[in-house]
Amino acid sequence: MSIVSDQTSSVSRSKLPVAIVFHRVALSLFGSYAFTWGFTAFGVAALSALGVDFHEAETAMLILAFLVILAVFLWAFAARSLSLVWLVLAGGAALFCAAAWGIQKIILA
Amino acid sequence: MFANFRQSMAWLHTWYGLVLGFVLMVVFFFGSLSVFDREIDRWAIPETRFEPQPMPSFDKMLLPILQKVEPHEVDYNAQMPILHDHNQGPMTPRLELPAEEYWAYTTHRDPVLIMGAGFGVPKPKDPEGHNHIHGDVTIDPRSGKLVSDEALKIGSGWFYPMHYGLHLGWKNLGYWLVGLASLTMLIALVTGIVMHRKIFREFFTFRPEKKIQRSSLDLHNMTGVLALPFHFFFAFTGLVIFAGWLYFPVAETLLKPLHHQHEVLEADKTGLPHERSGVPATLASVDAMVAEAKRRWAERDMAGEVGYLAISHLGDQNGYVSIYRAGSDRVALVGEGIHFNASTGELIREDPPRSTVGNINEFLTGLHLQHFEHWLLRWLYVLGGLLGSVCIATGFIFFVEKRKQRYAQKNSQFIRVVDAVAVTVVTGMLIAAVGMLVANRLLPVEFENRDSWEKNAFWGLWILAFVHAMIRSGPVSKALMNPAWREQSIAIAVLAVLAVGLNWMTTGDHLIKTIFTQTYWPVAGVDLSLLVTSGIALWVARILKLREQASLPIVTLKSKTIESGEVAHV
Numbered sequence: 132m133s134i135v136s137d138q139t140s141s142v143s144r145s146k147l148p149v150a151i152v153f154h155r156v157a158l159s160l161f162g163s164y165a166f167t168w169g170f171t172a173f174g175v176a177a178l179s180a181l182g183v184d185f186h187e188a189e190t191a192m193l194i195l196a197f198l199v200i201l202a203v204f205l206w207a208f209a210a211r212s213l214s215l216v217w218l219v220l221a222g223g224a225a226l227f228c229a230a231a232w233g234i235q236k237i238i239l240a
Numbered sequence: 241m242f243a244n245f246r247q248s249m250a251w252l253h254t255w256y257g258l259v260l261g262f263v264l265m266v267v268f269f270f271g272s273l274s275v276f277d278r279e280i281d282r283w284a285i286p287e288t289r290f291e292p293q294p295m296p297s298f299d300k301m302l303l304p305i306l307q308k309v310e311p312h313e314v315d316y317n318a319q320m321p322i323l324h325d326h327n328q329g330p331m332t333p334r335l336e337l338p339a340e341e342y343w344a345y346t347t348h349r350d351p352v353l354i355m356g357a358g359f360g361v362p363k364p365k366d367p368e369g370h371n372h373i374h375g376d377v378t379i380d381p382r383s384g385k386l387v388s389d390e391a392l393k394i395g396s397g398w399f400y401p402m403h404y405g406l407h408l409g410w411k412n413l414g415y416w417l418v419g420l421a422s423l424t425m426l427i428a429l430v431t432g433i434v435m436h437r438k439i440f441r442e443f444f445t446f447r448p449e450k451k452i453q454r455s456s457l458d459l460h461n462m463t464g465v466l467a468l469p470f471h472f473f474f475a476f477t478g479l480v481i482f483a484g485w486l487y488f489p490v491a492e493t494l495l496k497p498l499h500h501q502h503e504v505l506e507a508d509k510t511g512l513p514h515e516r517s518g519v520p521a522t523l524a525s526v527d528a529m530v531a532e533a534k535r536r537w538a539e540r541d542m543a544g545e546v547g548y549l550a551i552s553h554l555g556d557q558n559g560y561v562s563i564y565r566a567g568s569d570r571v572a573l574v575g576e577g578i579h580f581n582a583s584t585g586e587l588i589r590e591d592p593p594r595s596t597v598g599n600i601n602e603f604l605t606g607l608h609l610q611h612f613e614h615w616l617l618r619w620l621y622v623l624g625g626l627l628g629s630v631c632i633a634t635g636f637i638f639f640v641e642k643r644k645q646r647y648a649q650k651n652s653q654f655i656r657v658v659d660a661v662a663v664t665v666v667t668g669m670l671i672a673a674v675g676m677l678v679a680n681r682l683l684p685v686e687f688e689n690r691d692s693w694e695k696n697a698f699w700g701l702w703i704l705a706f707v708h709a710m711i712r713s714g715p716v717s718k719a720l721m722n723p724a725w726r727e728q729s730i731a732i733a734v735l736a737v738l739a740v741g742l743n744w745m746t747t748g749d750h751l752i753k754t755i756f757t758q759t760y761w762p763v764a765g766v767d768l769s770l771l772v773t774s775g776i777a778l779w780v781a782r783i784l785k786l787r788e789q790a791s792l793p794i795v796t797l798k799s800k801t802i803e804s805g806e807v808a809h810v
Contacts, residue, residue, distance in 0.1 A: 147241070151241055152241070155241050160420075167488070168488055168490070171488045171490050172490040172494045172495055175490055175491070175495055175498075176495060176498065179498060179502075184502075184595070185491070185498065185499060185502035186502070187595055187597045187598065189484060189490070189491050190484075190597050190598065190601045191597045192490075193480060193483040193484055193488060194480055194483075194600070194601065194604065196483060196487075196488055197423075197426070197476055197479045197480065197483070200423065201423070201426050201427065201430065204423070204427065205249070205252075205427065205430060205431075208248050208249075208251075208252055209242075209245050209248045209249065213241075228494060231490075231494055231495065232494060235494075235495055235497060235498045238498060238501075239497055239498065239501060
């Protein structure tokens with residue numbers, strides 16, 4: 132725990148560059164939100180397509196959403212590669228939203 | 241960014257915990273007070289100190305009052321320019337808006353009844369949207385007399401919204417901050433567990449005789465671990481309550497077409513019309529419908545009072561009356577809705593029992609919103625909320641204690657500001673809350689804009705507490721304690737006793753009366769809680785005085801490193 136623990140000198144403490152911290156904080160926060168948003172929309176659309184009542188699907192997904200965002204957020208913070216986090220969160224959000232929109236189109240057609 | 245997983249979790253715990261902890265503190269504390277919001281209302285509005293009443297006759301009492309309800313000016317000014325289609329001419333004047341829905345709501349703890357009307361926007365920009373301007377009133381259901389708008393319901397109208405919205409209305413900013421803080425609570429619990437391998441031992445570890453840094457960490461861990469399921473559950477369900485409306489409104493945005501189709505199909509299936517027909521119609525006896533609803537509940541072995549009553553598409557042939565049972569005997573909220581045709585009084589539909597998913601959701605949100613009648617459980621909620629507050633507050637203290645030596649050496653002012661903000665959100669918040677009660681009893685009843693002045697007192701005292709904490713923060717930069725902690729504790733003690741005394745002087749309701757001769761627990765409970773608060777604040781001030789006298793300015797790291805071995809916390 133060299134950076135954050137008490138036993139080390141104050142030199143290693145200040146090693147975290149502000150830009151990287153800011154990047155990670157913003158990405159993990161907005162990224163996990165966008166990912167969860169897409170996941171929820173996709174889940175509601177997919178469950179509806181499977182014949183689940185719309186509000187039931189919505190309720191179930193919204194309960195699940197906060198467990199998902201918690202897990203995704205923690206992963207985004209712990210993951211080593213920022214580009215991987217970018218890829219999974221932004222890519223996942225876009226794919227989920229597109230899939231949700233597509234499923235909706237099929238149901239309403 | 242970090243060398244390992246534990247380190248990244250520790251960073252999150254420290255920094256998210258600190259920054260959002262200030263918000264969390266407010267959420268936990270006012271959440272604890274909100275468990276008894278209606279009781280605080282009674283304390284703050286003495287003319288409503290009587291027993292809870294069942295829903296009165298709709299036809300005889302509520303309807304004539306509802307017909308006089310006007311769209312609220314603030315709501316009209318805020319919403320009308322957004323909802324109205326300006327291409328179709330000027331906005332309909334406020335008092336000419338047609339009432340389209342009525343509602344009335346009460347609980348087993350409410351002597352007063354709140355009710356209101358939703359007014360339609362005749363030329364809406366989005367005809368499919370929720371085009372309503374609202375207006376509401378509070379009445380004494382025994383007489384039908386209106387309770388003045390200026391009588392601020394400090395519990396349900398100020399402390400409770402503070403709990404979930406911080407009174408920051410702009411762009412729902414307060415809700416978002418509270419949501420982020422709730423997520424932070426979940427994060428802090430998970431990361432806290434990751435950081436503490438010896439979690440079971442910490443259940444039982446509290447060493448008050450040790451240094452502040454060690455004992456505050458013990459208390460932080462103990463309150464965090466002991467009430468961990470409680471904290472997790474409340475942060476989680478709090479998020480779920482607002483999820484569909486604000487945090488993840490998928491049904492109102494991306495999936496709106498699907499949602500709309502469902503609503504229309506649903507209206508067909510339930511027989512509850514989705515739209516107005518345009519054909520005017522009169523209103524049949526609602527009291528008869530209430531009697532029929534009660535009979536049907538009794539038949540299902542669920543006799544009970546009406547909790548919520550609503551009339552949709554008022555004055556239209558498609559109008560219907562929905563009657564819901566009060567939720568005082570179970571965890572779920574109002575329910576078992578029964579719907580009647582508004583103009584004929586015929587039964588349209590009885591809501592079927594909830595599905596499994598619906599039941600889970602009602603159970604989760606119901607446990608959070610606690611509308612049930614179970615006083616022991618209510619007090620356990622307060623205890624859990626206060627344990628959460630202790631957990632957060634000791635987190636601040638640990639953060640400061642751990643760093644102040646180092647910052648004193650570096651001559652940095654950062655920790656001094658952190659400590660002052662911590663004073664503000666811990667003792668300063670109590671000063672604001674208790675001071676508001678004092679202001680409530682000091683301001684004359686006929687005082688103009690009385691409610692605004694109570695709110696001003698609340699914010700003013702809170703700002704004052706911050707200024708005081710900043711001014712007195714000098715010693716922190718020398719690695720000593722900020723005397724504001726102690727001084728504000730004394731202020732809390734004085735204000736709390738003052739509030740109890742003023743309540744006695746202005747209403748004649750002293751504790752001997754409210755406990756023994758004319759027992760009225762809502763007021764007695766608030767008074768007793770204030771006295772206990774005062775006692776604890778004095779005790780804390782005394783201990784802080786002893787600590788202050790005992791501590792010397794030690795600006796070396798030596799004394800610290802002795803203990804740092806066991807302080808393996810961030």
